[in-house]
Amino acid sequence: MKDQGRDGLADAQRRHWQGTYTAHPGMYGDLPSDPALHAAQVFxxxxxxxxxxxGAGHGRDSLYFAREGFTVQAADFSATALGQLREAARAQGVDRTVTTFVHDVRDPLPLPDASVDTVFAHMLLCMALSTAEIHAVVAEVRRVLRPGGLLVFTVRHTGDAHHGTGVAHGDDIFEHGGFAVHFFSRDLVDALAEGWTLREVHPFEEGDLPRRLWRVTQALDRAQEPSHR
Incomplete structure (x- = not known):
């Protein structure tokens, strides 16, 4: 369910990313992220x-998963980024195993219950989403995962140097240079894992500053049915 009080911020973030991907095609390069390398091994x-x-963006991780032999569905709220992803998939010869769809994670996923093996989200959950919206996203992930399915996600956390600085939007969301981040506490990570098996919360650093993140791996029990909202 959308948090109506944050629609303006979310729409501004959509415009920010559309403009960013238009101005800087393939801005994150061709190499997969370290979390994607790890996730592929786990999957x-x-x-x-x-x-x-x-939150696939222009697809460096989705394309890596496809090259590793996985069938991939890539979702992002930037149509511009997904266009770049499709072009790259054709160039790399993996377009038959990669599909894309434009999606705002505040909305339900357009996928059937128990229809995917794994879900990967690198820094998607720590975007300009309220705590309630983050819980709703994870509930949707749970719905579409098959029993025994895996979720691997990364988030910036409250130990990051940018936490508590910049433009404050409430709910641990702070904005720097037009980019808003929801910084995760460990309590939030644990709350999102309720009803799952929490396999790992791995701290790591990435990029400038450097950003401080957690890589979280959690699994559905094979005997569980997906939850419905």
Whole structure:
């Protein structure tokens, strides 16, 4: 469910990313992120065949998953970024195993219950989403995962140097240079894992500053049915 009080911020963030991807095509380069390298190993060890990436951007991680033999569904709220992803998929010869769809994570996923093996989201959950919206996203992930399915996500956390600075939007959301981040506490990570098996909360650093993040891996029990909202 959308938080109506944050629609303006979310729409501003959509415009920000559309403009950013237009001005800087392929801005994150061709190499996969370190979390994607790890996730591919975890997914393969679990016998997974497909990956849903939320917040795929221009696709460096989705394309890596496809090259590694997974069938990939890539979702993002930037149509510009997904266009770049499709072009790259054709150039790399993986366009038959990669599909894309424009999606605002504040809305339900347009996918059937228990229809995907794994979900990957690199820094998607720590965008300009309220705590309630983050819980709703994870509930949707749970709905579309098959029993035994895996979720791997990364988020910036409250130990990051930018936490508590810049433009404050409430709910641990702070904005720097037009980019708003919801900084995660460990309590929020644990709350999102209720009803799951929390396998790992791994701290790491990335990029300038450097950004401080957690890589979280959690799994559905094979006996569980997906929850419905």
């Amino acid at each position: 393969r060890a679990a016998g997974a065949a497909d990956v849903l990436e939320l």
